Amino acid sequence: xxxxxxxxxxxxxxxxxxxxxxxxxxxxxxxxxxxxxxxxxxxxxxxxxxxxxxxxxxxxxxxxxxxxxxxxxxxxxxxxxxxxxxxxxxxxxxxxxxxxxxxxxxxxxxxxxxxxxxxxxxxxxxxxxxxxxxxxxxxxxxxxxxxxxxxxxxxxxxxxxxxxxxxxxxxxxxxxxxxxxxxxxxxxxxxxxxxxxxxxxxxxxxxxxxxxxxxxxxxxxxxxxxxxxxxxxxxxxxxxxxxxxxxxxxxxxxxxxxxxxxxxxxxxxxxxxxxxxxxxxxxxxxxxxxxxxxxxxxxxxxxxxxxxxxxxxxxxxxxxxxxxxxxxxxxxxxxxxxxxxxxxxxxxxxxxxxxxxxxxxxxxxxxxxxxxxxxxxxxxxxxxxxxxxxxxxxxxxxxxxxxxxxxxxxxxxxxxxxxxxxxxxxxxxxxxxxxxxxxxxxxxxxxxxxxxxxxxxxxxxxxxxxxxxxxxxxxxxxxxxxxxxxxxxxxxxxxxxxxxxxxxxxxxxxxxxxxxxxxxxxxxxxxxxxxxxxxx
Amino acid sequence: xxxxxxxxxxxxxxxxxxxxxxxxxxxxxxxxxxxxxxxxxxxxxxxxxxxxxxxxxxxxxxxxxxxxxxxxxxxxxxxxxxxxxxxxxxxxxxxxxxxxxxxxxxxxxxxxxxxxxxxxxxxxxxxxxxxxxxxxxxxxxxxxxxxxxxxxxxxxxxxxxxxxxxxxxxxxxxxxxxxxxxxxxxxxxxxxxxxx
Numbered sequence: 001x002x003x004x005x006x007x008x009x010x011x012x013x014x015x016x017x018x019x020x021x022x023x024x025x026x027x028x029x030x031x032x033x034x035x036x037x038x039x040x041x042x043x044x045x046x047x048x049x050x051x052x053x054x055x056x057x058x059x060x061x062x063x064x065x066x067x068x069x070x071x072x073x074x075x076x077x078x079x080x081x082x083x084x085x086x087x088x089x090x091x092x093x094x095x096x097x098x099x100x101x102x103x104x105x106x107x108x109x110x111x112x113x114x115x116x117x118x119x120x121x122x123x124x125x126x127x128x129x130x131x132x133x134x135x136x137x138x139x140x141x142x143x144x145x146x147x148x149x150x151x152x153x154x155x156x157x158x159x160x161x162x163x164x165x166x167x168x169x170x171x172x173x174x175x176x177x178x179x180x181x182x183x184x185x186x187x188x189x190x191x192x193x194x195x196x197x198x199x200x201x202x203x204x205x206x207x208x209x210x211x212x213x214x215x216x217x218x219x220x221x222x223x224x225x226x227x228x229x230x231x232x233x234x235x236x237x238x239x240x241x242x243x244x245x246x247x248x249x250x251x252x253x254x255x256x257x258x259x260x261x262x263x264x265x266x267x268x269x270x271x272x273x274x275x276x277x278x279x280x281x282x283x284x285x286x287x288x289x290x291x292x293x294x295x296x297x298x299x300x301x302x303x304x305x306x307x308x309x310x311x312x313x314x315x316x317x318x319x320x321x322x323x324x325x326x327x328x329x330x331x332x333x334x335x336x337x338x339x340x341x342x343x344x345x346x347x348x349x350x351x352x353x354x355x356x357x358x359x360x361x362x363x364x365x366x367x368x369x370x371x372x373x374x375x376x377x378x379x380x381x382x383x384x385x386x387x388x389x390x391x392x393x394x395x396x397x398x399x400x401x402x403x404x405x406x407x408x409x410x411x412x413x414x415x416x417x418x419x420x421x422x423x424x425x426x427x428x429x430x431x432x433x434x435x436x437x438x439x440x441x442x443x444x445x446x447x448x449x450x451x452x453x454x455x456x457x458x459x460x461x462x463x464x465x466x467x468x469x470x471x472x473x474x475x476x477x478x479x480x481x482x483x484x485x486x487x488x489x490x491x492x493x494x495x496x497x498x499x500x501x502x503x504x505x506x507x508x509x510x511x512x513x514x515x516x517x518x519x520x521x522x523x524x525x526x527x528x529x530x531x532x533x534x535x536x
Numbered sequence: 537x538x539x540x541x542x543x544x545x546x547x548x549x550x551x552x553x554x555x556x557x558x559x560x561x562x563x564x565x566x567x568x569x570x571x572x573x574x575x576x577x578x579x580x581x582x583x584x585x586x587x588x589x590x591x592x593x594x595x596x597x598x599x600x601x602x603x604x605x606x607x608x609x610x611x612x613x614x615x616x617x618x619x620x621x622x623x624x625x626x627x628x629x630x631x632x633x634x635x636x637x638x639x640x641x642x643x644x645x646x647x648x649x650x651x652x653x654x655x656x657x658x659x660x661x662x663x664x665x666x667x668x669x670x671x672x673x674x675x676x677x678x679x680x681x682x683x684x685x686x687x688x689x690x691x692x693x694x695x696x697x698x699x700x701x702x703x704x705x706x707x708x709x710x711x712x713x714x715x716x717x718x719x720x721x722x723x724x725x726x727x728x729x730x731x732x
Contacts, residue, residue: 003563171587249597
């Protein structure tokens with residue numbers, strides 16, 4: 001078969017389709033979104049149906065995937081790194097129950113925080129859950145490793161974490177695929193002794209998991225994702241995941257011949273590492289992400305087994321941020337020629353709300369109302385509307401995690417802050433905002449929640465929201481928002497005076513009020529106009 | 537053979553369409569391609585770039601190392617300068633001179649020109665005007681691709697075939713207009729690629 005040019009994210013999607021998944025479960029999040037989107041667009045080329053609608057959040061996605069696995073079929077669940085925080089509960093516990101049909105969780109980390117609030121390293125979660133982790137280095141390896149991960153998951157009866165990073169997710173390379181495996185038949189596992197995690201079962205299952213660790217390590221020893229690139233000299237490099245590419249790039253560009261042990265399958269292959277260490281005097285540990293294994297190899301007190309270990313912890317590589325060939329070259333002591341500097345006239349060009357976006361009109365109205373308040377704090381959330389934190393609006397003052405706008409505003413209101421105002425998008429509201437609103441209603445908190453309903457998950461490229469329009473109204477009513485304080489506005493310039501009045505009234509009201517600002521994302525609207533079939 | 541290209545612009549200007557044409561032409565020429573792009577937050581009017589690497593042997597890194605880009609192809613003049621540390625000493629800048637101002641403190645055009653002229657024979661293209669002449673302002677990216685074509689190491693027939701393939705669904709007229717835009721750009725820079 002010919003090679004196709006695929007994003008790393010798409011290579012995972014194709015690998016999963018070819019591995020015979022029956023469903024993909026995900027909530028959009030950069031840089032993982034394109035995995036699910038590819039499946040949504042391409043599943044029809046495969047003979048058997050593949051379920052692929054967006055989930056409300058990563059936790060519901062993970063649990064549904066576990067359910068599909070319980071029923072005997074293969075499931076892929078995808079998320080960005082911080083999404084795994086949301087799904088951490090089912091993830092950790094699915095290692096205790098184990099799986100039936102293959103379950104692969106593809107998690108895309110974002111070192112350098114290109115589109116995220118932190119650069120947490122999901123390999124830590126893999127270690128925490130004690131499940132196999134694969135970390136491919138190229139788009140082809142992503143395809144192959146995805147297929148392998150499903151087989152591995154079924155053979156060890158555990159979920160497998162597939163870790164990638166932004167750079168690999170969002171870069172294209174030729175990928176060769178192989179024949180599609182047929183989907184598993186329905187074969188639900190009746191095993192309450194595994195799946196009812198009451199203490200008695202949980203203890204036994206946990207001991208089983210502990211007992212499997214040696215076998216998992218043995219599998220790593222024989223994995224094609226872990227391999228030696230032989231070389232000369234006593235200075236070796238232990239290159240994890242995509243860091244391998246940068247190390248190879250430097251080796252090739254500068255005509256070097258140091259030995260490399262490439263790592264892409266965890267738990268670590270202890271024997272291979274020991275053998276490698278025995279041939280080296282110094283070892284550069286190159287990890288894309290946290291120095292997770294560098295710390296482990298150094299030992300807690302910095303004892304290094306007579307070997308000089310270098311890496312992110314001693315400053316040989318930077319402690320934070322994405323690696324690249326330049327950083328690795330510097331770490332290897334390869335002198336670089338002078339390059340042109342960025343001219344001093346350069347200015348930053350930060351992202352901004354689109355011209356004509358409804359969020360602009362919402363913030364204009366909100367800023368007018370807030371400017372007359374003594375305390376001017378607006379708690380907000382994650383989405384396009386987060387750009388309201390930047391000039392010229394400077395309209396929001398927090399953005400921490402999905403749903404935190406409502407709950408942080410509630411806590412601040414409990415502390416006595418007036419007014420307490422939250423701004424959250426439609427998709428973020430259904431992801432993690434609804435429960436916080438219920439808390440506020442039960443507590444009769446003096447709080448105004450503004451739901452910026454643009455009918456889509458805009459920041460990640462316009463995926464369908466779990467709820468919008470009348471559904472959001474119904475949710476708010478159902479949670480107990482009083483009809484008189486459940487208001488709808490249209491964020492348009494022509495409605496400015498009216499919108500200011502509504503916001504002013506609700507912010508003045510001493511109780512829970514919800515103002516829904518309804519106006520479709522202009523990008524989504526334009527896309528629908530260009531491609532009417534996409535409406536279906 | 538290895539060519540490293542940095543594509544630069546502002547989110548929404550469509551540099552990924554240029555990348556798609558080059559990718560396809562390189563693949564059709566039997567070459568290996570790696571192309572890193574930016575998705576997510578900066579696509580909303582922020583600075584965006586794509587690292588595009590073409591070679592006849594294995595490429596390891598998705599990213600271009602500093603001082604090794606053969607070409608910076610930018611659809612906005614200030615954005616061309618943002619990636620100067622990547623440019624090889626003999627590397628070339630091909631940039632549109634059409635400003636996109638959506639932030640405070642945008643430098644004066646004469647300063648941008650002065651900085652561009654510090655590089656090795658920059659190719660400056662009045663893309664919007666040439667695109668209008670080709671039939672539509674929307675073809676300015678193909679004008680830019682045409683102007684950069686002589687520096688890509690790819691045959692222009694392959695690039696034109698890729699344009700044809702990518703725009704085919706939009707009809708013969710759109711294809712012809714984009715090919716016209718491509719050739720306009722190419723005519724402008726062809727002699728600048730060959731003179732020493």
